[in-house]
Amino acid sequence: MALFPENTKMVEPPPHVPKNLVYDFDVEKDARILKDPHEAYTALHRDAPDIFFTRTGGGHWLVTRFDDVTSIMMNPQVFSNRRTLEPADNDTEYTLPPQDMDAPLHMKYRLLLMKFLAPKAVKDMNPRIRQLSVDLIEKLKGRNSCEFIAELAVPLPVQMFMSIMDLDTSQYKKYADWIHTIMGGGERTPEARMGAMMAVDADIERLVQERMEKPGTDAVSILLASSVDDKPLTVKRVKEMCYLLFLAGLDTVTCAMSFILRYMATHHDIQDRLRAHPEQISGAVEEFMRRIAFVNVPRLVTQDIVVNGVQMKRGDTVICSLLAASNDPRKIDHPMEVDLDRASSPHVAFNTGPHSCAGVHLARMELVIFLEEWLKRMPNVSLKPGFTPRFRAGSTIAMDELDLVW
Amino acid sequence: MPELTVKTRLGEEKKIDGKVGYTVMEAIREANINDTATDGVFAICGGCRACGTCHVYVDDASKAAFGVMEPEESDLLDMSDQRTGQSRLSCQLKITEAANGAHFTIAPDF
Numbered sequence: 250m251a252l253f254p255e256n257t258k259m260v261e262p263p264p265h266v267p268k269n270l271v272y273d274f275d276v277e278k279d280a281r282i283l284k285d286p287h288e289a290y291t292a293l294h295r296d297a298p299d300i301f302f303t304r305t306g307g308g309h310w311l312v313t314r315f316d317d318v319t320s321i322m323m324n325p326q327v328f329s330n331r332r333t334l335e336p337a338d339n340d341t342e343y344t345l346p347p348q349d350m351d352a353p354l355h356m357k358y359r360l361l362l363m364k365f366l367a368p369k370a371v372k373d374m375n376p377r378i379r380q381l382s383v384d385l386i387e388k389l390k391g392r393n394s395c396e397f398i399a400e401l402a403v404p405l406p407v408q409m410f411m412s413i414m415d416l417d418t419s420q421y422k423k424y425a426d427w428i429h430t431i432m433g434g435g436e437r438t439p440e441a442r443m444g445a446m447m448a449v450d451a452d453i454e455r456l457v458q459e460r461m462e463k464p465g466t467d468a469v470s471i472l473l474a475s476s477v478d479d480k481p482l483t484v485k486r487v488k489e490m491c492y493l494l495f496l497a498g499l500d501t502v503t504c505a506m507s508f509i510l511r512y513m514a515t516h517h518d519i520q521d522r523l524r525a526h527p528e529q530i531s532g533a534v535e536e537f538m539r540r541i542a543f544v545n546v547p548r549l550v551t552q553d554i555v556v557n558g559v560q561m562k563r564g565d566t567v568i569c570s571l572l573a574a575s576n577d578p579r580k581i582d583h584p585m586e587v588d589l590d591r592a593s594s595p596h597v598a599f600n601t602g603p604h605s606c607a608g609v610h611l612a613r614m615e616l617v618i619f620l621e622e623w624l625k626r627m628p629n630v631s632l633k634p635g636f637t638p639r640f641r642a643g644s645t646i647a648m649d650e651l652d653l654v655w
Numbered sequence: 656m657p658e659l660t661v662k663t664r665l666g667e668e669k670k671i672d673g674k675v676g677y678t679v680m681e682a683i684r685e686a687n688i689n690d691t692a693t694d695g696v697f698a699i700c701g702g703c704r705a706c707g708t709c710h711v712y713v714d715d716a717s718k719a720a721f722g723v724m725e726p727e728e729s730d731l732l733d734m735s736d737q738r739t740g741q742s743r744l745s746c747q748l749k750i751t752e753a754a755n756g757a758h759f760t761i762a763p764d765f
Contacts (some may be wrong), residue, residue, distance in 0.1 A: 323701050356705060360730055367707065367734035372765045592687050601701040609699055609706075610764070 252276060252547055252568065252644045256307030263308070265562050272297040275305035275642075276545055276568060282642040287541070290573040291585060300559045309547075309566035310559070313573035315580035315597065317557050321548060321569055322602030325352060328548035330604060334564060339477065345493035346486065348604065355603060357477045358490070362607045364475070365413060365468045371610045374409065378615055381408050382622040394633060397651040398507050403429070405619060406502035409611070410494070414456065415467035428499045432645065453491045457484055468494065501544070502612050504647045506619060508541035509534075510630070511638070511651055512587060517629045519587060524624040533589055534616045539596030540587050542575035543646040546600060571597045572646065630655045657755035661711075663688055664761050673750040678702060679759060680709040680745035688761070697761075702746035707731035710762040712741040713748070717757035721748045737762045 262271050274293065276282070281289035293301075293313045300312050312318050321328045330349050331337055343349050347358035364370065385401050395401070403425045408418045416424075430445035456469055461484070464470040472487045482490075513520050523530050550565040561567065575596035576584035599606035606612065633652035641647040657673040661683055671686035673679065680698050688697075700706035704727055713721065721743070728747050732738045742762065748754075 319701065323703060325703075356727070359705060360734075363707070363731075363734045368764045369734060369736040372736070599699055601699060603700060603703050603705040605700045605706055609708075 252306065252545060257305075258307050259304050260308035262302050262304060263562070263565075265560055266302045270298050270301050270559065272301040272303060273305055274301075274303045274311060276303075276311070277306060277643050279305075279642065282646070283640050286543070286640050286642065286646040287572065287576070287585070290570050291576045293570075293573055294578060298559075299557055307566070309568055310561060312556075312567060312569045313577070314557070315574045315577040315595070318569040318571065318574035318597055319601055321556065321567060322546075322597070322600060322604070324554075325603055327550065327552055327554050328567060329551045330355070331549055334549065334551065339480075343486075343489055345496065346489050348493055348497070352603065354477075359603075359607060361472060361475045361477070361482075362490070362494075364471050366607050366611060368610045371614055374412070374611065375614065375618065377412055378405075378409060378618045379622065381405055382619045383626075386622055386626050389627070394652065394654045397510050397653050398503065398648065399650070401619075402503045402506035402510070402651070405506070406499055406615060409502075409615060410498050413468050414491075414494075415465055415469075416456070424499075428495070431496070432500045432641065432647065449492070449495060450488075453488050453495070457488055457491070497606075498608055498611075500645055500647065501606075501608075502615055504543050504645060505538065505541065505612065505616055507648050507651050508543065509537045509616070509620070510653065511632070511648065512537065512541065514630050514632045514651075514653055516587065517631075519589070520624065520629045522589065523620065527621055527624065529589060530620050530624070531613075531617050532594075533587075534613060534620065535596070536587055536589060536591060536594040537616075538598040539575045539581070539594045540585065542572045542596060542598035544571045544598070544600070545569070545644050545646075546571060546604075547644075571600060628655050657750055657752060657757075659750075659754060660756075660758045661686070661688060662758075662760040664763060673754055673757075675750055675752060677750055678746050679711065679748040679750060679754075679757075682750065683709075683711075683745060683759075683761070698746060700746075704728060704731065704744065704746060707734050707744065708764065709745040710735055710737065710764075711743055711745045711748075712739060712760040712762055713743050714758035714760075715741065717754070717759070720751065720753040720757055735762070736765070 299314045300310055300317060302310055329351050331351055339354055347355045350358060385404055389395055404421060407421050407425045411418045411421060427445045427449050430441050460469045460473055472482055472490055475482050523533055546569045548567045550561045550563055553562050575598050578584055580595055599609045630653045633654045636652045639649040659671050659673045659682060660668060661671055662668050671682055673682040680702050698709035728744050732742050
């Protein structure tokens with residue numbers, strides 16, 4: 250998905266940007282990213298300054314080092330999640346609350362999401378995730394190939410999400426197609442993307458109306474019954490939050506599953522080891538997530554600040570590459586290798602700071618349970634000979650297909 | 656430097672250094688106590704009181720060494736099934752000399 254769909258212009262750097270810090274790298278469509286995103290972003294550690302200014306996408310900083318990304322994410326007073334410098338309050342228009350909110354409002358809304366995303370809530374979803382995983386994997390019985398993304402990596406998280414929202418899971422293909430189109434998959438046109446966004450909007454509208462009339466125990470009903478500062482959430486705010494859940498909760502788990510399987514398909518030793526030691530899968534997921542991190546996070550600079558020797562000014566835009574930061578050789582040895590024997594796997598694949606992923610527990614649980622059931626039922630899988638992945642760039646780096654054989 | 660004792664989710668007791676001025680969460684992380692091998696994520700928000708994943712139990716005898724709980728910390732602890740009278744978020748526990756000898760147990764996530 251595009252980070253700044255409204256701003257694709259190439260601009261000259263502002264006067265406070267020194268020439269030696271200018272390095273062009275178009276996060277939306279650089280040919281290097283589309284060829285191999287993990288290679289492209291980690292090559293920046295070698296080829297570009299730690300923090301550089303790219304003239305693409307309206308002109309912005311790009312941050313690639315673990316320590317710099319962490320210090321920015323831990324300093325939300327200076328690095329705002331808002332898209333404009335205008336002061337905001339509870340009545341302000343938000344696109345994806347609480348993602349685009351700042352303190353103190355952000356935390357009040359985040360706590361509402363935790364009502365259904367905290368470990369206590371997610372724990373009850375364990376049997377459902379396991380059943381969905383088993384059902385999807387069992388469909389591969391008697392075959393020797395699959396297109397992993399359409400057959401497994403999309404249906405599992407989409408159906409889980411639909412369960413949380415208490416939606417009819419038999420409709421999952423419709424949702425999967427919308428999210429794929431919005432995220433920029435395939436050869437979809439801007440018109441198709443707009444159409445999908447409007448369809449999602451209409452569906453959320455319908456869903457909210459339905460739950461207002463007949464509340465249940467699902468996420469939408471929970472939000473509709475919630476208050477911030479003793480004021481019940483407006484229908485508009487609930488819709489905005491549903492939209493965030495839809496965008497943040499679906500494509501990301503799909504990406505994680507597909508990048509993990511792509512890595513395992515070329516590393517049979519890891520498949521052997523985790524099949525023999527399923528108790529190591531949980532730790533392995535953390536190391537996989539570090540290696541395959543795929544999200545870019547934007548921030549708006551609200552006051553002049555120096556980061557790692559770089560002068561940033563109020564109004565600058567910063568993009569932090571969680572992919573590059575999680576594979577920073579200054580933080581971790583041989584980062585591009587999934588090493589299951591590391592003492593720890595420090596990473597920011599789920600980001601850090603107040604805006605770190607609120608769905609992390611659900612995401613990890615889906616990944617762990619899926620891998621447990623996959624390795625139990627499947628022989629070692631490989632990439633289909635001649636398979637060349639097609640990637641998507643932007644805020645989430647994704648693959649379009651993953652052809653596996655066994 | 657104050658010495659802290661931490662019982663991991665695997666049941667192992669470890670003695671770790673606690674730098675004065677830092678938090679117990681940072682001390683646990685510095686000591687590479689990596690409990691993700693069993694479950695959960697440790698301190699994903701980095702200590703800004705936003706995630707509730709650095710939940711520990713503080714031994715009764717060690718409680719007095721740390722400040723009182725603010726409502727925001729309590730809100731987050733309410734999100735856990737594992738909350739007890741000893742529950743604290745370790746990112747909110749500032750280490751002072753008084754913390755020497757304190758005992759903690761890392762709470763289960765689920």
